[in-house]
Structure formats: C-alpha cells, structure tokens
Amino acid sequence: MKTDELKTFFSGRPTAEITKAILGKRLSYQSPQGLLSGIIVEAEAYLGQEDSTAHAFNGRRTPANEALYGEPGTIYIYTLRGQYMFDVAVQEKDNPQGILVRGLEPVDGVTLMAENRHGKTGSDISNGPGKLMQALGIQSKALNLTMVNAGPLSIDLDHGRQPKEIITSARVGVSKRGDWTEAPYRFYVAGNPYVSGMRKRDMDLDSHGWLN
Template identity: 55%
Template sequence: MLTLLIDFFDHRPTPAIAQDLLGKTLLYHGPHGAVGGLIVETEAYLGQQDSAAHAYQGHRSRANEALYGTPGTIYIYQRHGQFCFDIATQAKDEPQGILIRSIEPTIGLTIMTQNRPRPKPYELTNGPGKLMQALGIQDTNLNLAHLDQAPLTIDLTTFKRPIQIQESPRIGVRKNGGWVAKPLRYFVAGNPYVSKMLKRDMALDSHGWQM
C-alpha cells in the first residue's frame, strides 16, 4: 500500500490526481469496524494561486499546516460546523489539495447507517460533511497523519472504472475572482451518491461504472 500511494501522488498535477481518485476505495478502520466506499466526487484546490483555496496567497497557520505536508498528508477541517476531508497532493511546502466530496458506500454500510441514519440511501454520503458523519469521523485527530500510516486511507487495489468523468465548477465557491467558474470539480457521471445529482440524471442500473 505504501509504495502504491507514493507512486500514485508522485509528480502529477492535482487535477489529474483528483480525476484518478474516482473509483478508488476510501477506507476507514474505525472503532466499530471498517467502513468506506468508492470515491465518486472530488474537488481540486491549487494552492497559493487559487483564490478559493485555504492556502491562497501563501496563507499558512496551525489550522491548515497539513496542506503544506508531503503528498498523502491528511487535512481535516471544519466548515459550517461540519468536518471535511482533504488530501495534500504536492511536494512539501506546495499547498495543493483534493477535497473528497462523496463516496458510494461498499464497506460497513450498517455501521455508516447507524452513524448517519437517513431514509433515502443516496443521502448517506453525498457530500463532504455527510461523508465524514457516516464514517464516524467528527474531530481533527487524524489531521497531519499520512494515508500510508493512518486508519483513514485509500485502497488503490479495490476499484471500479467510471464510464464517464464529468467536471464542473466547485460547489460553494463564491466571490473568489476568476476561480469561481474553474472546472475543478470531478465526478462519476450518473452516480446517485454524487452531491446535488438530480434524479433524472442518475444511472440507477450501473451507477456510472464500467461493467
């Protein structure tokens, strides 16, 4: 796992990594058992030049120090009272990252449903705050840890391939200059667990995966 993760992040543009994460398995070995699923939605944030990024214009603090870490460093932060999970992607002190927005649950569904009871199954993990609630991560204790050493990691060997990857502007980016419309959000077309996916656009037979 260690070698695979190092190779996966090594010397590649953040948007390319964000797209390649789609279909890979996010896995958390939590206190009640393993939970996780296939990543279906990501957003890329391009550091100091990106007016929507936490490191815009070189901003650096104790809160966002994880973004300045080596590739695979976990960055957990709170936004509007919800916890979000970001991954540093570039060399140390180059603060670019990827927000994991949504997953399709495949591991520990019972545990995740207990963590976040919802009458509609597709609402379980279709957003970054919802995802963290379902995983059972409601603190920043894993902040600054590395995916290759933490209970929260990415399994590159268990995956599906999207039929189509779509891109759009990032969600919730407002009044941030020319970066508002940048197409840096990537998602599996038709997957019902993608945030804000309209019912008419859901591929309920394939969930957007190649067979």
C-alpha cells in the same frame, strides 16, 4: 515501498489529473465499530497559492491548514460550519495543493453508516463532504496531519472501479473570487447517485456510472 507508491500517486502530475485518478478508488476507515468503506465518486482539486478559492491562497499558512503543506498523502481534516471535511494534500512538501473528497458510494458497513447518519437512507448517507464524514463516524481532527495508508484511514491505489464517464464542472460552494470561482476543478462519476446535488432524473440506477 508503500510510502513511495503513495508519493508517486499524489505528486508529479497536475492536481486535476490526480483528482480524476482518485475517482473509483476505495476509501476505507477502520473505525472502533468495524470496517467502513466506500468508493470515491466525487472530488475537487484546489491548486494552492495561485488559487483564489483555496485555503492556501497567497501562501496563507495557519495551524488549521498546515496539513496542506505536508508530504503528498497527508490527511487534511478541517471543519466548516460544524462539518468535518476530508482532504488529501498533494504535490511535494510545501506546495500546498489538495483534493477534497465530496462523495462516497458505501461498500462496507452500510448499516453502521446509516446509523451514523441518524437514520438517513440511500444516497443521502454520503452524497456530500460533511455527510460522508458523519457516515464514517469521523467527528474529530485526530487524524489531521497523519498519512493516508499509515493509520485507520486508507485508500487502495492498486484496485478500483472505472467510471464510464467523468464530468467536469465548477467547484461547489466557493465564494465569488474572480476567475478561479468558475474554474473547472470539480470531477465526478456521471450518473452516480452519491454525487452531491445529483438530481434523481440524472442518476444511472443500474450501473451507477461504472464500467466494471
């Protein structure tokens, strides 16, 4: 069953491992305008109640972050400074860990995505968590609390591209909160232009960092 596959992928192993495994997977959105999709190239792990930088730190639970407490594969959409962010809840129900998707290499509907980004081009279309949601045209929380692969948003877990190398670093934008601030829970495809903050000279413009 599809639901079982989803739960198997998004639980039963450390969240950092799941986050690395999601790199290279295709995220698709069946939008009112047509199919938009891209390959996930950057993501961060948030480890729930233990993690002082996480929304669910100390068991914090509010209407806004309720999705983190859902079944593995629950979509968590929230806003930050007016930007929409896309997370997937991982680990079993009531264990509020999650993955933030931060970078997407466009595949289907690139022209539409550029329009959604008001004429931005190249890697600027989707090299950040707020930017990729703009590119997909998702500017509401309508899909919050719904499941991946049960509606217009899906992740193909059976196919994907293989990174040559995965780089690990500290998470971006987290305010200083003790030991967790510098914890190595950001993962990205080395050299891929759609990784947030990737400098031009570090980009691999031939393979984009993929083996296949």
